[in-house]
Amino acid sequence: MHQPGPPRFCAVGESVELAPRDPDPERESSYEWSILESPAESDVAAPTDPVWRFEPDEPGIYRFALETPAGRYEQRVRAFPDVRRATSFDLERDRLPAHDPEEVSIMGPFNEHLFDREHPTLEDGTYQYEIDAEPGTHRYGYVPGDDFENAVWEEKKVPGPGKPRVFLEGPGDAVDGAETTITADAKPGTDSEYAADELDVEFYVDDRDPLTDDSLVVDGRETRVPLGELEEPVRVHAVAVGERHSIADCVLVHPDGRVERRNDPPEWARDAVVYEIFVRSFTDEATFESLERRVPYLESLGVDCLWLTPVLESPTEHGYHITDYFDTASDLGTREEFQSFVDHCHESDIRVVFDLVINHTAREHAAFDMSAACVPEYEDWYVWEPIAETPTDAAALEAEDPRDDYAPPVRTTPEGETEVAQYYFNWRGIPNVDYDSLSVRSFFLDVVDEWVDVVDGFRCDVAWGVPHGFWKEISERVRARDAAFLLLDETVPREPEYAESEFDVHYDTTLYYALRDVGNGERPAEDLLEAATAPEREGFPDWSLHMRYVENHDETRYLEECGPEAQRAAVTAVLTLPGVPMIYYGQERGATGYRQPMPWEGDGEATTFHRRLVAARHDSEALSRGDLSPLECAADSDAVVGYVRETDTERVAVVLNFGGGSERVRLDRPLEPVDLVTGDELELERDGGSTVLEVSDAVVVRVARD
Template identity: 35%
Template sequence: MNRSNEFDPTSGRTATDGGTPEADRGFESGDGSHHPGPPRFVTVDDGIVNPNGREMETRDDLAPRNPEAGAAYDWRILESPAGSTAEPTDDPVAEFEPDVPGVYTLALEAPDGIHQLTVRAFPAEDESDPRPRVSLDAAIGDDRIELSVTATVAGSDRADDDLEIEYYVDDRDDAEIGPDGTIPIENVTDRVRVYAVAVGDRHSVPDAIELVPASGAEGVDDTDTGTTEPVRIERPFEPPDWVTDAPVYEIFTRRFPDQDEPTFESIADRLDHLETLGIDVLWLTPFLEAESGFGTPMDHGGPHGYNTRDYFAVDPDLGTMADFEALVDACHDRDIRVVFDLVINHTADTHPFYEAAVDESHPDHERYRDWYRWEEFEARDPDTYFGWDGIPNLDHGNPAVRAYLLSVVDFWAETVDGIRADVAWGVPLSFWTEIHDRVTSADSEFFLLDETLPSDVEMGGGRFHMHHDDVLRDTLESIGASVGTTDETGRDSANADDRESEGSDDSEADAVADEFTDSGVDADGATAILEAIAERDRRGAHPDSEWLLYVENHDTDRYLTQYGRDAQRAAGAATFTLPGSPMLYYGQETGATGRREPMNWDAFDDDLLAFYRRLIDLRRSHPALASDARLERLEFEADTDAAVAFARADPASGRQVVVLLHFGEGTATVEIDDPIETTDLCSGDPVSEGDSTEGWNHAIAVDSVVVLESVA
């Protein structure tokens, strides 16, 4: 697909067609109306708010969908619980803080009519309590659809009898749920969206199903679906099939290709490396025209591209749009999907919109002044995160901003397979809900990955399919810090002399992620990784949420450099043997030492590369290491708290494996009872067994990782 990127960033219009670049697929949110979307579920203490200064807190608002710049939108209360005086703010994109628990009905008056929205406000909650999880399903009977749920609270293997289940039908749909939790089939003449929330001491993230008639207004007949049921059930929050278990590879786009000619073309020339590794997904850090392009010094973060100057133009130093599309095609030829790093919380302060906003003499000053959030406009002091100069935050409370950013999403969703959302917590939840609906309605295989630090389970269930697992990553860092072997410079002392390289940033202050988050669990030793996985359930993550498991990324220092080779191998093995989708940051597998240094194409650590190839091969081939295989704790004894043992079990095949990890130097001895085969599935070699002590059947020597088949 060849598309013009001749976009006038000052006017927001293309030179060729007089308007915002149009995607070929015809993206549309919902039914194309301004209806604000699904019911909202909040607490009275949090509400639906989006103020300045919430650097690490998720934002939210009430907003019309498919917004039109300059159109009139008005919010008001239709019904509220007794005693409430809460009102939405007087803005097209409004805030609303319920003051009494209960159900509110809001009205949005828009150019296409009046739309109603249900807001369920729960009492204030103690966030230290575990949060329920709910999974909604339905059975199709002769004349009725019977809803059913599975609801659990962390630490319980059964549905909690104290949980209440609340059902809601989308305000856009014409159907009602009876007191017995059923819907007459004859009432499902069009698509019906149903939501369930489990309520105990806290309320769950909602789950949803869609009831689609087999014929009628949807135009779906029995021959198309292959079903004899009058209604089929769809699960809109499920991730695409290709996402589950897909090994992900992140590249720092301007540092990965050949450094004598760093272009999209030379990235494509290096794809054989990813194919040989067994990579399924390529995540490209920003490659658009940005302030931080080639030549940006490392004390300014290197050529990172996260301060965009033009959302519709690739960096010309990397090539043309056609060159980028050829790269995507080359990935697809190798069955590698491509994920675009979307940066819509902020722009560069050299973006033409911002330059117009701060310049009163600019002809578009009045238009763009309201496109940004301000601490104090007269001082030209924009709202930013963490005091980071040069990246002013956009104002998503402006319908024109939302309309523009939707056109950005539409444009790139035509070419790539998914989006990774940078600083996702800085963009309102309502906007991500609209984006999810917009792109997945057009392409059910489209993928959405969020960055929230700390990870926010509200991003699941109809916003994102996958989340950065910052809890596991920070836990791995804590373990590395406790056992790693580094010299006073922070380098692995065994290899320090070989670690100097162009672009190395070891002398920098702490990496970005280390400046503002520490999400590791409060547990000692290597067993903390098991607590990190359990934390997903305690937080109440949506059952369909997938997790990106990583040791390092572009915002962290290199694990190898910080904590040494032994710890890095064990941490890497953890990401490939725990539930989730493992990710490699370019050079992790080849011994790169600088956070954003050029890829070490001519200096691979071949032993380390072979180690990661074996991990990927094992992960892809063994069903007991798949994301949906159970994680089971084992009784074990070790001569160091830097070691841990656990099991994974595939419920479909019945196969099980035992995983032994050791993060420290040298060899640990781990004793277990479980009956096992004695060949290490990772290395292919027989394990080294010593004399076990009383009460244990096996005493196994573990360097970094041993994976053993269980004997039934």
């Protein structure tokens, strides 16, 4: 209780949130940080508050002590050198609709997507905003005034090496001897000057465990752990280091020498096909009872994981404005009816994941009312910021109707200062909670405890808005209750840091945007292979899984934007590429509205196609777990791409045509004559060492053995 968690790893220029776990808000003054060790040139001073956004100013080891009501704990932070580079995020002025240059703002991950906070300069017809940014691809948007819907989004690639990666392994069974060995497999990042054997690997014993680093015998990529000193399991962490540091991996060493991996996702998730339901649009009645009656339909699709948009009390149709975290929405049904629905899903071997929304609450939540009224116990529950406008503007904000979601939520403090609640994008109806508050942290831990035994996982809304340290705490907390519990993050854009002892599955925004661009004819289809392998270049570790999709409840329908032929190709890509495929309700029925009522009378042919794709994935180990490699295929159109999924016993070729019509495609492999999805006999021509076939949208076929 209260111990602050595992050692943390970052670079100078980044911040790390440090906080007591499972805190007692009633004893806030009992938590006190002190600095035990820091680099010689560091000027870092200990904070006065229990939650600390620590920003290292020098590379090296920092060691801290935290006094708590339960005792004294230590935590280390390993800071690596700053790798950021001065970068200008630019946009030509004429790309924005009519606007006042004084009111243009820029938003992106560098300012947590906060609206109207950062403002560019205008030079020779180009808006410019310069900051230090790390190597990689950065997505940013320019917003004219308060017209968020007409923001113009761009990407900037900052050159430099990618993150290396590391993977720890050890014996899975008890060992006969005085020590056990952990081996690190280290791989360099993209564009790194380091070869794999030139990378350093640093090993650290968890500060919460009885051993110390001095107990480890490190020999290059191996470390030996003495077993004679172990009376309970200990955690060992490691990072690979080149120009940059990797995401840390962690293993648990048992007293008998067994080594257990700690970051691997639940085994069932590796083969899962997810189906997302927008809860109030899936059935006419929009109740748990009506959802339960549709479980046989879900079973017929072959999906084995159901993701539900929020089911807790909310004044909105979409449910992301939550007013009660401890009960189901009254219009959907009772908690008992929800439990019955979940039980029915389990009887059909379908796991249930639901939305955990803890970055914000609804403005109608009782805690927000009290925070807005400056009730002392709730004053710090939300992020309140001073209003920078003139007094006239501040008065105008206060005069706006507080029931209007488009009116910024404001309050007046006892000192007479006017403050506005922080919110992301233009989401004025869902103010951000403040994780500097021990009360907030304790409250949402109770929320997690309330539902962890009811469902099989959480899809975590706006995961990028909640501190990493809190996600690490949640991950350990739920896994202690259920080792098979799933955590899926919504991070836009995705970041590999969320794979470090936090989430199992990540939104694949990279492939999503590529599928849209290819379907619209804006990029060649071969770009999909680059997008599908992007996690390695982005520094995601080998154990991470990525949810791949063509649409979801926040996006326009792929069918409406790109057409039926491109959709069949895109859906085939999602269900035949590595990762965790997701089908958004109605996608398989020809839906064109992103939150429309489920078109049960819709496209039966498309439903059959989805059903057969899911079956093909489940029936083929190559399609679910095989390695991915390019397939040489010649066609007259750049809308065609091919690839192979391969295991030791099976090879499957996939050829996609996003262009509409039919393309004559020449492949460099012999193929079996039956499509694995449709069951149709393929008309194959042999021309020397090549195979020629017609592809209208998608072909999935086994490669013939030589």
